[in-house]
Structures are given as C-alpha cells and as structure tokens.
Amino acid sequence: MVLSERDRQKIDDGDDSIFYDSPRFVTHADDAFIARLTELYMSVLAPGDRVFDAMSSWVSFLPPLSFERVVGHGLNEAELATNDRLDEYFLQDFNSDQSVPLADESVDAVCCALSVQYLQYPAEIFSEFARILAPDGIAVVSFTNRMFPTKAIHAWRTASMDERATLVERYFDAGGFERTERVVDQPGTDPFYAVVGHVA
Numbered sequence: 403m404v405l406s407e408r409d410r411q412k413i414d415d416g417d418d419s420i421f422y423d424s425p426r427f428v429t430h431a432d433d434a435f436i437a438r439l440t441e442l443y444m445s446v447l448a449p450g451d452r453v454f455d456a457m458s459s460w461v462s463f464l465p466p467l468s469f470e471r472v473v474g475h476g477l478n479e480a481e482l483a484t485n486d487r488l489d490e491y492f493l494q495d496f497n498s499d500q501s502v503p504l505a506d507e508s509v510d511a512v513c514c515a516l517s518v519q520y521l522q523y524p525a526e527i528f529s530e531f532a533r534i535l536a537p538d539g540i541a542v543v544s545f546t547n548r549m550f551p552t553k554a555i556h557a558w559r560t561a562s563m564d565e566r567a568t569l570v571e572r573y574f575d576a577g578g579f580e581r582t583e584r585v586v587d588q589p590g591t592d593p594f595y596a597v598v599g600h601v602a
C-alpha cells in the first residue's frame with residue numbers, strides 16, 4: 403500500500419467540492435515555474451495529441467500546439483469554463499470517486515499540475531491514468547512547495563521536496579506505469595519539480 407490511513411489524513415476533512423466552490427482566478431506558482439512547465443510540456447507533447455488535464459483550473463499552461471482534443475477536469479465549474487484550452491471538461495471529486503470517466507487508451511498525455519498533494523487515493527487515480535493512456539502515453543505530474551496546507555495529505559505536508567518526488571514516483575509505480583523520469587529545476591523563486599511517467 404502506498405499510503406497508510408495516517409498518510410491520507412487532511413487537516414480539513416470537509417468536502418473538497420465545497421472548499422473549491424468559489425473560483426480562484428490566480429496562479430499557484432510563479433511565472434518562471436509556469437514557463438518551465440510549458441517548456442516541459444513542449445518537449446513531451448506533440449501536435450494532434452489527445453490530452454487530459456486532470457485537476458485543472460482556468461489555465462492549463464499547455465504550449466501553443468494544436469491538439470486533437472483537450473479534456474479538463476476539476477472541482478470548479480467557473481474556472482474550467484474560462485479555460486480556453488479545454489474542448490470539454492467534467493467535475494468530479496477524486497477523493498470520493500476514483501473512476502475516471504474516459505475510455506481505455508483514449509488519450510496520449512495526462513497533465514496534473516500543482517495538485518497531486520490533494521489526492522488521498524493516488525494509487526487508484528494513477529491506475530486510471532495508466533488505463534486511459536494509449537500505448538507510449540505519458541503523464542506529467544508537476545509540483546512546487548506551495549499548497550493549501552489544510553487540504554494536502556499528511557504524507558505530503560511532512561515530506562521534503564525530494565521525498566515528495568519519491569512519493570509521486572511510488573504513485574506511478576503503484577498505478578502500473580513502466581518507468582518515470584524526475585525533472586528538478588530552479589527557474590525562479592518556486593522550485594520546479596515534475597515526474598514524467600511512461601506506460602508500456
């Protein structure tokens with residue numbers, strides 16, 4: 403098991419949908435982090451890809467490539483409706499329901515930016531990421547040292563940045579991904595961390 407019951411605990415165990423009920427039209431990392439993330443996406447995505455932006459908001463940080471389809475997911479409808487990179491979106495609390503309503507092998511890439519710390523059942527969610535990815539598909543999970551502390555899981559709050567990267571690598575492993583690469587950088591004030599997972 404990747405996480406114990408204690409690891410999954412959040413300070414605020416209230417309904418996540420209520421916490422995200424009001425839109426936040428802000429960015430959750432500095433401009434240098436965002437530019438580095440877009441650069442990473444540019445290096446692993448291709449025109450025509452089908453992309454799933456999990457735990458998204460009003461911005462996806464995707465590079466100016468023409469994708470076949472971008473599906474977004476999150477908890478705030480006003481944010482997702484404002485995101486002009488999304489062709490469609492759905493709302494779902496991943497801590498209540500871990501089944502992703504997308505078909506097997508239906509996307510080429512999964513993006514999950516600045517949000518993985520809120521998942522209480524990451525093994526199940528990463529298994530779903532692996533299931534919906536087409537052969538040779540990738541998932542990019544990025545994070546920095548910022549968070550809503552009352553909503554991040556205990557295992558995340560108490561870990562160093564490198565331990566967080568190791569945790570995300572364990573999530574990929576538990577989800578059945580074949581291999582991962584860790585990307586660490588300091589483009590500005592906010593440390594840049596990403597783990598790229600590959601399915602077979």
Ligand SMILES: C[S@@+](CC[C@H](N)C(=O)[O-])C[C@H]1O[C@@H](n2cnc3c(N)ncnc32)[C@H](O)[C@@H]1O
Nearest residue numbers: 418457458459476477495496497515516517520
């Ligand atoms: C810090 S924001 C990051 C949003 C976006 N990826 C970005 O980089 O701007 C965290 C996001 O995680 C998502 N989230 C948090 N808890 C969630 C949950 N239990 N189920 C689904 N999504 C959740 C919300 O959609 C929220 O917008």
